[in-house]
Amino acid sequence: MLIGNFAVLGVIGGSKNINRVTSFKLIEIDQHRAVSPRSKNLQTVIKYLKTLHIDVAHIQTEFSLAHIGIKAAKACQIPTVYTVHTLIWQQVDKIYKLPYVASIIAKYGYEIFWNQKLPDIKQLNNETWSAYTSRRLVLGTCLLVDHVVSPSGHLADKLKTWIPNLSISIVPNCAYFTESKLCPLPKTPTFIWLGLFNPQKRPVEFVQSINFVAKQTTKPFTVNMYGKGLLSRNVVLAKSCSQLNIHRPIERSAVSAALDLSSALVITSYNFDNQPMIIAEALQRGRGVVYCDPALKEGLSDGAGLLSGPDSQDIGSAILKLINNPKKLLEMSRKANSNADLFSPEKYLAKIIPVYNQFAVKSAIK
Helix, strand or coil: CCCCCCCCCCCCCCCCCCCCHHHCCCCCCCCCCCEEECCHHHHHHHHHHHHCCCCCECCCCCCHHHHHHHHHHHHCCCCEEEEEEEEEHHHHHHHCCCHHHHHHHHHHHHHHHHHHCCCCCCCCCCCCHHHHHHHHHHHHHHHHCCCECCCCCCHHHHHHHHCCCCCCEEECCCCCCCCCCCCCCCCEEEEECCCCCCHHHHHHHHHHHHHHHHHHHCCCCCCEEEEECCHHHHHHCCCCCCCCCEECCCHHHHHHHHHHCCCCCECCCCCCCCCCHHHHHHCCCCCCECCCCCCCCCCCCCCCEECCCCHHHHHHHHHHHHHHHHHHHHHHHHHHHHHHHHHHHHHHHHHHHHHHHHHHHHHHHH
């Protein structure tokens, strides 16, 4: 069972191994759909779990819904696995308008609900109280479950540094598209950016990088940017070149076609992402990736990706390099295609099922 705002992307042999169950209404606190820790919510989930004969509960978030799920699973003696998806503490001061207030709510919500303190770990150099509290919330969730999953090696290393005895596995995310035939690269170098127009994704820096490219070359190129968010207005105002097309967000079903119309993906997040799903999706469609965070090297460091510095001019210089050398785009595409298997559903299942089996056996023994 998965708990959180995530879905199974693909299963070998079709969907016969997936039992889709109807969700139910929980009491929410605010417009962000934070779930109240009231006993009525907890009893609703406990009753639901007992009807499903669950062996393992897989938690996909560290926020309110996760803690309802963990507590309900514990009440039913169901083992829990938790995937840490983001390094939220590294960007919490940019994500929230009132990060200090949000962190206080998270801290006391955790302590009141679980009747225990957040883990007592050392505050990092230059780490704000909000970031420190957010990191402790994630680590506290790690300590509540039976096993932790990290989609990337770099996050797993961090977690093991802070919790040396942590039970953890590295299981990369997977991407799955029904389309199997890859499309050739467009004749005109075409770059794509997809994501939230929020500070942690640095969309304005991307726009600035494209403005820089446009001033440096007369060669034709096209850029398509998809998304919306807190910085939507800033993104539009920052644009100063005709090559950049800003679009509204697209459904996941349209991501494959958007990638197929592109030569390469550009990711501008820095010191935030764990392992972005869009990288796995780009490789699945045979598209190379321009990235600026050296931690995001899995599947990219051997030629499928082009690493730049984090500044907008650095990112623009990397894109300009590809515009001036289309053969490099083709080389990245070929390598991306060969690396796609790293993020296949088959590879994901081969790694995650042994984790489930390990704890399902323990559950059965009980």
